[in-house]
Amino acid sequence: MPSFSDILAKESIFVDRNVLSPHYIPEILLFREEQIEKIMKVLSPAFKNERPHNLFIYGKTGTGKTASVKNIMKKFNDMERKEAVMTYVNCKVYNTRYRIIQKIAKTYISELDKSGFGLTYIYEKLVSWIIENKIRLIIVLDEVDMIKELDDLIYTLTRMNDELSEGSVSLLGISNKFNFKDELDARSKSSLYETEMVFTSYSAIELQEILKYRSNLGFKKGIVDESAINLTAAITASENGDARYALRLLLKAGEIAEDKNREKITDSEVEEARRNVDEDLAAEAIITLPDHQQLVLLSVADLDLKGSRYEKLNEEESGFLFSGEVYEEYRRNCKKHKKKPRTARWFQEYLNDLEMLGLITMVESGKGIRGHTRLIRIGYSAESLKNIIERNFRRGSIPTDSGEVL
Ligand SMILES: Nc1ncnc2c1ncn2[C@@H]1O[C@H](COP(=O)(O)OP(=O)(O)OP(=O)(O)O)[C@@H](O)[C@H]1O
Ligand SMILES: [Mg+2]
Structure with a gap:
C-alpha cells in the first residue's frame, strides 16, 4: 500500500506549481x-x-x-x-x-x-x-x-x-x-x-518568452525542453494567442510528465496535454449549451461512430457527414430523449453555433454530391463528445419538454 510519505518523498519536477496557475499574478508582464x-x-x-x-x-x-x-x-x-x-x-x-x-x-x-x-x-x-x-x-x-x-x-x-x-x-x-x-x-x-x-494578441515569439519566464519560475532547471516551449507557443498562436491557454498547456504537460515519472517535458507531453486540455475545454463549452444544441452534437457523434451512410458517394471528403443524415439522427435522438425536434431551419442555426465553438467544422459540398448540401466533420473524438453529453444528460442538466428530468 502506498503511504503519504512515499508520495511526498518523490522528487517533483515543479519548484512552484502555483506559478503556472491562472490565478498567479506575475510581477513582470512581458510585452505590456x-x-x-x-x-x-x-x-x-x-x-x-x-x-x-x-x-x-x-x-x-x-x-x-x-x-x-x-x-x-x-x-x-x-x-x-x-x-x-x-x-x-x-x-x-x-x-x-x-x-x-x-x-x-x-x-x-x-x-x-x-x-x-x-x-x-x-x-x-x-x-x-x-x-x-x-x-x-x-x-x-x-x-x-x-x-x-x-x-x-x-x-x-x-x-x-x-x-x-x-x-x-x-x-x-x-x-x-x-x-x-x-x-x-x-x-x-x-x-x-x-x-x-x-x-493585441500575442505572437508565437512573444508567447515563447512568456512561457520561458513562467517555466523558469515553475519548473526545476532543465525540465522543460526548449522545443516543447516552442511547440506550446506555436499551437497557441495558431489557435488564438491566448496566454492563459498556453500556460494551461504547459502546466498540464508538467502534470503528465510528473504522473508518468518522466524526467523531462518534451513535445510528446505537450501533444498529449493539448488533447487533454482541448477535451476539458470542449466539456466546459458543452455543459453551457442549450439542450437542442447538445442533441445535435450528440447526433453528429453517434453518426460519426456508425459511419456515414453515404461514405461511398463522398470519396473526396472522407470523414464528413451529410447535414441531412445528421438531421434524421437528431430527430431520432429527440424522440429517445423525449424532446420535440425543432425545424430544419433551427437545426441549421444549431450547426452554426457548434461550428462557432469549434466543436464541428463544415464545408459546402461540391455540386456533384446530392445537389448543394453541408458536410459536417466532428472537431473532437466522437467517443469523448458522446461521453460528455451523455454524462450531462444523466446529471439531469437537460430537463425534457414536459419538465421531467432525464
Ligand atoms: N505579458 C504577460 N506576461 C506574463 N504572463 C502573462 C502575460 N499576459 C498574460 N499572462 C498570463 O496569462 C493569463 C491570462 O491573462 P489575463 O487573465 O490577464 O487575460 P485577460 O486579457 O484578462 O483575459 P480575459 O479577457 O479572458 O479575462 C494569466 O495567467 C496571466 O498571468
Ligand atoms: Mg481578464
Whole structure:
C-alpha cells in the first residue's frame, strides 16, 4: 500500500506549481510595458487631487488585461495615499448595479457590512464618504460586458460625479467582447470610452518568452525542453494567442510528465496535454449549451461512430457527414430523449453555433454530391463528445419538454 510519505518523498519536477496557475499574478508582464505605462499615466491625476479620465480596455481573451491592471493596482496601493483609492470588481460575480455599488461601499464603509440596505441609502453613504475624505475613487469593472444594467450603472456613477463637491469617481472598464460597445446608450458609450486602449494578441515569439519566464519560475532547471516551449507557443498562436491557454498547456504537460515519472517535458507531453486540455475545454463549452444544441452534437457523434451512410458517394471528403443524415439522427435522438425536434431551419442555426465553438467544422459540398448540401466533420473524438453529453444528460442538466428530468 502506498503511504503519504512515499508520495511526498518523490522528487517533483515543479519548484512552484502555483506559478503556472491562472490565478498567479506575475510581477513582470512581458510585452505590456507600454500599455501599463499608458494606463498609469491615465490614472496618475488621482495623486494630484484631479479626476482621472474614464478608461476602456479591450483585448481578446488571455491578452493580459486583468493581469496588467492588477499589477498596476498593486503599485497604486503601494503609494499609500489615503485619498487615492483603486478598487476591483469582477463583474462576472457582481453583475448588477446594486451588487456593484454595494460591494464597493461595503469595502470602505463598515457600517454597511450588514445586508439589506437599499440602493439610495448605500449611494448616499458612498457620496458622503467620498466628499468627507476627498477620495479620488477608481473603479475597475473587469468583464464589464457581464453587467446586466450597465447603462444604469454608468449613469448612476456619472451622476455621482455631478453631486460631488470634493473627490471624484472614475471608471476603468475591461472587456474581451468586440461588439460590446454597440449595445450601449450613446451617453454611456461616450462616458465609458473617454480614453480607449487595445491589447493585441500575442505572437508565437512573444508567447515563447512568456512561457520561458513562467517555466523558469515553475519548473526545476532543465525540465522543460526548449522545443516543447516552442511547440506550446506555436499551437497557441495558431489557435488564438491566448496566454492563459498556453500556460494551461504547459502546466498540464508538467502534470503528465510528473504522473508518468518522466524526467523531462518534451513535445510528446505537450501533444498529449493539448488533447487533454482541448477535451476539458470542449466539456466546459458543452455543459453551457442549450439542450437542442447538445442533441445535435450528440447526433453528429453517434453518426460519426456508425459511419456515414453515404461514405461511398463522398470519396473526396472522407470523414464528413451529410447535414441531412445528421438531421434524421437528431430527430431520432429527440424522440429517445423525449424532446420535440425543432425545424430544419433551427437545426441549421444549431450547426452554426457548434461550428462557432469549434466543436464541428463544415464545408459546402461540391455540386456533384446530392445537389448543394453541408458536410459536417466532428472537431473532437466522437467517443469523448458522446461521453460528455451523455454524462450531462444523466446529471439531469437537460430537463425534457414536459419538465421531467432525464
Ligand atoms: N505579458 C504577460 N506576461 C506574463 N504572463 C502573462 C502575460 N499576459 C498574460 N499572462 C498570463 O496569462 C493569463 C491570462 O491573462 P489575463 O487573465 O490577464 O487575460 P485577460 O486579457 O484578462 O483575459 P480575459 O479577457 O479572458 O479575462 C494569466 O495567467 C496571466 O498571468
Ligand atoms: Mg481578464
